[in-house]
Amino acid sequence: MPGGYFGRALLVDVTGGRASSLALPEPVLRGYLGGAGLGTWLLHRLAPARVDPLAPEAPLAFVFSPLVGTPLTTSAKFAVVAKSPLTGMLNDALASSHFAISGKLTGHDAIVVRGRCARPSVLLVDGAGARLVDAADVWGLPAADAERELVARLGRGWRVAAIGPAGERGVRYATLSHDGRHAGRGGLGAVLGAKNVKAVAVHAATKVAPADPAAVLAAARDLRARSFGPATAKYRELGTLANLLTFNAINTLPTRNFTAATFAEAPRLAAEDLAEMRRVARNSCASCTIGCEHVYRAGGGKSARVEYENVFALGPLCGVSDPDAVLTASARCDELGIDTISAGGTVAWAMECAERGLLDAPWLRFGDGAALLRALDEIGRRDGLGALLAEGSRRAAAVVGRGSAGFALQVKGLELPGYEPRTLQAMALGLAVNARGADHNRSGAYEADLSGDLDRFAGGEAHVRATVETEDRAAVMDSLILCKFLRGVFTDPFAEWAGLLRTVTGWDVDATELQATARRIVLAKRMFNLREGWTPADDWLPARLLEEPLTLRSGRVASLSPATLRAMVDGYWAARGLDRDGRPTSECAVDLLLTEAVAT
Template identity: 35%
Template sequence: MALNNRGYAGKILFVNLSDEKHFVKSIEEKAVQLLLGGKGLGVLLLYKYSKARINPLSPENPLIFVTGPLTGTMAPGSGKFCVLTKSPATGTVNDSYCGGRFGSELKMAGYDALVLTGRALEPSILVIQDNNVSLEPAGKIWGATTLETEKAMKKMLGGKYKIVEIGPAGERMAPIASIFSGTRCAGRGGAGAVMGSKNLKAIAVNGNGKIKVYNSEEFKKSAWIAHRALRMSEVTVRSLPIYGTPNILETVNETGALPTRNFQSGRFKFAAEISGESFKKKVWKKSFSCSLSCPIKCSKIANLPKQIDGATIIDGPDYETVFSFGSNCGIRDIESILLANIICDLYGVDTISTGCIVSFIMELYQRGYLSSEELDDIDAEWGNSKAMLALTEKIAKGEGIGRFLQLGVKRISERYPGSERFAIHVKGLEVPGYDPRAAQGMGLCYAISERGACHLRAYTAGRELLGYEGGVDPRSYDISKVKLAIDVQNEKAIADSAVICFFSLLGMRLKEVHQMLTSCTGFDYGGLGGLMKLGERVIILCRLFNIREGFRRKDDNLPKRFLEEPMPDGPAKGMVVHLDSMLKSYYALRGLDEDGIPTKETLNNLRLDSLIPNLKF
């Protein structure tokens, strides 16, 4: 059955950068019926085309760019694409998402996915125009910032090409390096380092094809219904468009979950000064969407307080950036947060990891593990904006002590025995902006996330802290909380495979997603129940990849601070995360054995044995 009139291009482009050869394969219908596209298809490709236990920075590690059936359509929030690889930060599967036009352009060029292997002989750029694929020398662009690279590529190729690129951090293979496209990025897990390991500075795509859906009239109706749902939601019609994601900061602070001073506390007394209201009043000039199909406009443009390496404006910051450089470092100065954000963006590093590295260094400094002399004469005191910016710049540029700090919290802590009790990471990935002692479900979500600590793989915080859908008790850790985590994890896997933005799910429901998918692809997926089963299939497939790489129950864990140190203040005072009981229930409900490995019955029930024959652990 042809897929090119069902929301898909129907083809995958494989490029070996070592010998500059490429070939095209058709997508198997069974794969997209069982996994949709995006995350689901990408993990399957990563599993099939990589060997177990390879070095993430070796030429053999695939770097995969993949779209979903909804990518490039009028479905709300469908402007994103997915980047998958084995993470150099964690050794796990890593899927990261980026807004903009690159994904839809790749599909219009005739490809649902791009699979890169090998290593170019010299710093290069990959140029794709429909059937024409070429590898060109990067020349002077190698070493350039992300902004300089975008400008140079547009001057070289013209505005019709859509670009992804890495900054200098990716070139030197920093484990916290991101991949950028315009002002957006695939931020977490080090995909930028993998791209740098392949000697690839940028990819430019131009396509002249069209994206066709199965039933255009029904799809238009279903997409319109989804857009209408977003216009009726307070979150997607007011909170995000006006205040961006920092709109939640004061609420998270009031509930006692705002990470402060490297998660030593859940309350920051200067929260109002770094809130969405404060950013709107003082620095934000304009709201915009990262794609044509998105009505939410969560992105914000701000003027920088001073020019930084040619940049005068910035897209952001978002909530995660504000917490990581703000409350978690004891910083109340929004201009310093803006500057930290643009430094990370220009040099190509993840803001969550970078800010959390800085906060960890500040606690090491507080407890006498590090001196200012060891930090290149930086006095890393809490609330010191100059120190925060100096450390951020050293990490982003890989200069001085920054060359070591860029390795991440886990590897830094290994140098300082005893510091592991306040090294805040899961599987090597720094923890995002919700202290799980104040939201028990988020503790489980962090532990079970396949790429390490992540709020976007399962987001119980919406109901635990923000009151979405009536809310739930954030302190409960019974079976109902585990079931909630499973439901939101499945729903997010569906969205990531479709591919649509997580924020769209804050306004519409799975019913609207199902209607768009069926009219787009012509497949029914077995109704809403079958779609949830598809999400579960994707989650277990990710777990299978990690199991192949050696991950087990011991890795589905949390930092000691969350498990052993009671929250010192706020509504969650005295709480620790009750992970063991939740994890046991999660394993049982997911059909996993006591070590977190899927049973044969689970694999058969999800038809994963038909996708990956002869599974061995």
């Protein structure tokens, strides 16, 4: 077995508490690495075709990687992979914490949960195997409170990933959390909740050695030094919230459900002002030297971890400028266990519906912080209007009808992050075609838009190339796994990542092989979605973005035409070796290793 791996996944059927081991052949590990890549392979093998994401037989996989447990900075990450109850397609969500290290050191490259417990339970995994314990006393608690209670009960060394009340109640964008970090997008907390599992607790029981410990240590020292450089300065000093004023200045801050791209009151929410008045701490994830986490004081004596995406989604997108309301809303999402982007996107859609008279909710208006908090509470409880909004904007729009789907800002069911596609047209393509849906982490094409190397207002062939390149880089980083905040420190990414992988595994891997691995992972995700009902129409954007031009502060009109998007999507399909309907040709599907023989 190569260094950094155990070569097996633990399969736990919580219906009866039975556990078994699935052997992971070396070609599969080398072909998919770990994290999101290996999770994709596991879902192909273990998920029944067209399975309901909330059915007992739907698998949920916690997937580790070869770099976890090494001293390489930012490597303490894990992927949670399942079929999304929000999109009905493949979803992988990443989190950074000590759970990744302890989970891997149970002696497994992945822990897969299937079945449904008869009563609320916690799954324990350690050197003795897997077992279930009662969770009645922590059911209903926020994830952080449940984690504290369980650690106090189980003892030192246990690490706990838990869901909040929203996951228990099946909110389709519920999160899964450990130590305040969240596997946030796509509703994987609801998948665990549907299994009557409140939490998974892990305890390290063994060790795994790299192939060349001295080389790994030298690489870790070098990477650590580079991680303190200018490429990560923004994250250390102000965090990702530093993007808010920048995006506002260049007309790419989605506002009031994407009816505008600037927010007049953005300075009230900017890191430059809030940090001085409200920042109470700056923290780092496990095994991280960057320290991007910024904690601010919210209302009621609470604190909130602040990033650009949660402030965008609960602030400008909903027209809310009151810092107390936005920070309190962010803390409320964490308590309930819901994704801030999908929560903000769905509430913004509902605000527009209410103002148009499509929903009987006169209390729900843009700019009203109290209304935002009420909506979040109702979503978390699944009562009142929340029973509808807990389904996400796509399903809610199908119920409301009357043209509301045109301004439900989602792709494949996943609500859009804080990037305006009409003024970032490489990103527009990335949002349209990504397997997870509207996502900025699996398709970081905004990097190309903001680089100045192409015209971000006019999509074309260069935007296609940029989308493919950023998607490939993300596929490798999410499978190794390394934090994307490190991406700027690598001057020759694939070659440098191959070097790290060589020192850990002993494989003679090079940049060319890793580029092929990236393409394999991206294609395997698409193949899974095809199996689950993907159609060519799913690689598209909402009507508002294609039919409603934006008038910018300069007077310039920004628009994205259906013809431009069509040409870019077709170009992307061709670049990926897909046919004219976006489906893999037989030639490009032969190297996916999806039929690799394994033993249980």
